[in-house]
Amino acid sequence: MLFFDLCIQGVIQGAIYALIALGLTLVYGLLRILHVAHAALFTLGGYIGVIVTNGSGSFLLALFTSMLIVAVVGMSSYTIIYKPLLNRAPLISLIASIGIFIASEELFRIFFGAYGLSYINPPLQGQIEILSGVSLSHARILVVVLAIGLLSGVGWLAINTRVGIAARATVIDPQMAASSGINVEIIRYGSFFIGSAFAGAAGVMVSLLNNLVEPTMGAVPSYKALAIIVLGGLGNVRGALVASLALGIIESFGTIYVGHLLDRDSIAFAFLIMVLMVRPQGLLARG
Amino acid sequence: MKKYLKTIMLSGILAFGGTVVPAVADNIKIGFNVPLTGFAAADGQSALHGAELAVKQVNGSGGVNGKMLELVVYDDQASPKESAPLAVKMITKDGVVAGISGSYSGATRAAATIFAEAKVPYISAYAIHPDITRAGDYVFRTSFMxxxxxxxxxxxxxxxxxxxxxxxxxxxxxxxxxxxxxxxxxxxxxxxxxxxxxxxxxxxxxxxxxxxxxxxxxxxxxxxxxxxxxxxxxxxxxxxxxxxxxxxxxxxxxxxxxxxxxxxxxxxxxxxxSLDRDSSSPETKDFISGFAKKAGYPADMVAASGHTALLVVADALKRAGSNDAAALRDAISKTSLSASTGKISFNALGEVQKDVxxxxxxxxxxxxxxxxxxxxxxxxxxx
Missing domain, CATH: 3.40.50.2300 (Response regulator)
Incomplete structure (x- = not known):
């Protein structure tokens, strides 16, 4: 029973990682930029989720509002930060991104206070027994359902629609895509929109699981999501999703069985190092 | 050039937040390093409110030895690499008579060593690492290890x-x-x-x-x-x-x-x-109501600890009758004070002895x- 329980906890964590990592890997695929400030969007999502839920009483409204606002903020981060720096060395965008991320933590603190915010009446706290002895709160189940729903929606778009095909073409060869009449800018904005919205959703879900959003809640995702997209093969969406799930499960078991030696992050990075020693190109990238 | 200098000075002042209070030469300065930004900012904020409340209470009843207390506050982000230079600054530039840490163990240990070497009394309000008081006999702790x-x-x-x-x-x-x-x-x-x-x-x-x-x-x-x-x-x-x-x-x-x-x-x-919300002691009751009024949220352990540490220094200053560091140190070591976190006295290492x-x-x-x-x-x- 413990084994199933730990697997389930791993899948839940993996689902959150996947929602965060998708945007990061999309941006890397299109622009070759490590979008560290993505984690600030995750935090923003959490704050909007708590504030709107507490104000309106509707968690669903909060989830949609959060995804929408975060998506718009994500798109403007492209316009304001990355677009002017596109012709510079990638390092410059990276430094700009880290700067924005650090500043965001203090901005959250200044605007919303150092103590963080919590739900006054946390929604979705009911329990469902999924196996005998293993029961999960509705919030935990929603995390997984939401991740599967959103990610397969994007997968369907990418495979079955012209926009999706155009997006994939742009990732493979932006110049060729542009000369075939694809509007590369729209693809970029679209990727920021979707990736940021998902990070917002992840932020709302994490705020619900912990009943706490705090200025520094993006700190761990800021580097763990980088590890995930490296693990998956940089820019490879499917790889990032597999890596998210793998990492969630490894961390879940690792916390219990080697937790007294290595903390959660160390376990994740030890796994990353081991995989990269065998497959330097990442889990799913073509070698 | 002048404008440029002004900008530098302004940003310097902004960077060191708390020190913009105009310094009056006659005040007794007490240093206070505390995390006001970063992950520990919430605890830092509480500790600072607690210490400020204590300063207000002491000054309100006539100050110490005819002088007013003044808190010299620096943000150490709960990081030793911030707190060490801040400790030097408090001792050499601000000329504090004593320092208080409203911070976590890492930052407190680093600052404690510097205070101990300079022979300026230093009190850890709530950092718990055992090595803090071992930095030297000028270092005390008002909370439990x-x-x-x-x-x-x-x-x-x-x-x-x-x-x-x-x-x-x-x-x-x-x-x-x-x-x-x-x-x-x-x-x-x-x-x-x-x-x-x-x-x-x-x-x-x-x-x-x-x-x-x-x-x-x-x-x-x-x-x-x-x-x-x-x-x-x-x-x-x-x-x-x-x-x-x-x-x-x-x-x-x-x-x-x-x-x-x-x-x-x-x-x-x-x-x-260390803090009993239902305490019948007047010190604790006073603190709990005073804190809620000042901070706008209920008191916590960290706030009570900041408050207690400041009162220990004020009480020792009174008994020492001067700002002399050695006299102040001796007075602190002989403390027997009823404070918001209980009855405070220290053992030979400078560790507090009180009920849990x-x-x-x-x-x-x-x-x-x-x-x-x-x-x-x-x-x-x-x-």
Whole structure:
């Protein structure tokens, strides 16, 4: 029973990682930029989720509002930060991104206070027994359902629609895509929109699981999501999703069985190092 | 050029926030390093409110030796690489007569060494690392060491609650580890067997795997160390997973914010701490009402500790009758003061000797549960 329980906890964590990592890997695929400030969007999502839920009483409204606002903020981060720096060395965008991320933590603190915010009446706290002895709160189940729903929606778009095909073409060869009449800018904005919205959703879900959003809640995702997209093969969406799930499960078991030696992050990075020693190109990238 | 200089000066002032208060030459300056930005900013804010309240109270009743107290505040981000240069600055540039740490152990240790070398008294308000007071005989601590509180936890669980099979969830920093060491040292004496111990890092907010394992361990009680921002999510997740065993924490939980985060799950959670909300002592009652008025939220352990440390310095200044560092040090070491966190006196190492307060969450607030006053069990090391 413990084994199933730990697997389930791993899948839940993996689902959150996947929602965060998708945007990061999309941006890397299109622009070759490590979008560290993505984690600030995750935090923003959490704050909007708590504030709107507490104000309106509707968690669903909060989830949609959060995804929408975060998506718009994500798109403007492209316009304001990355677009002017596109012709510079990638390092410059990276430094700009880290700067924005650090500043965001203090901005959250200044605007919303150092103590963080919590739900006054946390929604979705009911329990469902999924196996005998293993029961999960509705919030935990929603995390997984939401991740599967959103990610397969994007997968369907990418495979079955012209926009999706155009997006994939742009990732493979932006110049060729542009000369075939694809509007590369729209693809970029679209990727920021979707990736940021998902990070917002992840932020709302994490705020619900912990009943706490705090200025520094993006700190761990800021580097763990980088590890995930490296693990998956940089820019490879499917790889990032597999890596998210793998990492969630490894961390879940690792916390219990080697937790007294290595903390959660160390376990994740030890796994990353081991995989990269065998497959330097990442889990799913073509070698 | 002039404009340029002005900008530099302005940004300098902004960077060092607290010091813009115009300095009056005659004031007695007390240094205060505290995290006002970064991950520990919430605790820092509380500690600062507590110390400021104490300054207001002292100055309101005529100051010390005919002079007013002035707090010289610096943001150390709870980081030793910030606190060390700030300690130098407080001593050499600001000329503080004493320093107080409203910060965590790392930052406090670094500053304590510098204060000890400069022979300027320094008090750790709530940082718990054992090495802090060992920096030298100018360093004191007004809160419990982790080990002492851990021992109190063992007595609470094994003897007072009668729970014998315990699982430990330990925060893997100096705070959690020293609590765990004290707990394990005394566990056997109170008939407690530790079934398992799980470590987590201060960045963790997701305890699903550990909770699954605790469910399989079937303990009688859970001894979990942490701060309100880790313990809040942990306790709410433990209860959401259907576990109903008693959860025993420590002063790191001691904040109204813990109850806000954990919500209904916080009911019945017990902690060992320094602040008794239902105390009948006038010092504590005064502090609790004064703090709520000043800060706009209920008092917590960190605030009471900042308040206590400042009052210890003020009291010693009065008794020393001068700002002389050696005289002040001697006066602090002979402290016998009723403060918001109880009756304060120090042993030879500069460690506080006082009772441990057990608080329990009832009806959405911290309340008195019991007091542990076993002088032998709670004796801090004296060298």
């Amino acid at each position: 982790g080990e002492v509180q851990g021992r109190a936890g063992a007595k609470l669980i094994g003897e007072m609650l009668g729970k014998k099979r315990v699982v430990m969830v330990t925060l893997n920093n100096d705070f959690g580890k020293s609590l765990a060491a004290g707990f394990k040292e005394q566990a056997k004496n109170f008939g407690v067997s530790v079934l398992a111990e799980y470590d987590y890092s201060i960045k963790d907010r997701e305890f699903g795997p550990i909770i699954s394992k605790i469910k399989a361990d079937k303990p009688d009680a859970i001894y979990a160390s942490g701060y309100f921002f880790t313990a809040g999510p942990m306790v709410s997740q433990i209860r959401a997973a259907g576990l109903s065993q008693p959860i025993i924490g420590q002063e790191g939980y001691d904040s109204q914010k813990f109850i806000e985060i954990a919500g209904k799950a916080s009911e019945g959670v017990m902690i060992t701490t 307060q057990v608080q329990v969450v009832k009806g959405g607030n911290w309340h008195h549960h019991s007091v542990i006053s076993d002088a032998v069990l709670l004796a801090p090391p004296s060298k």
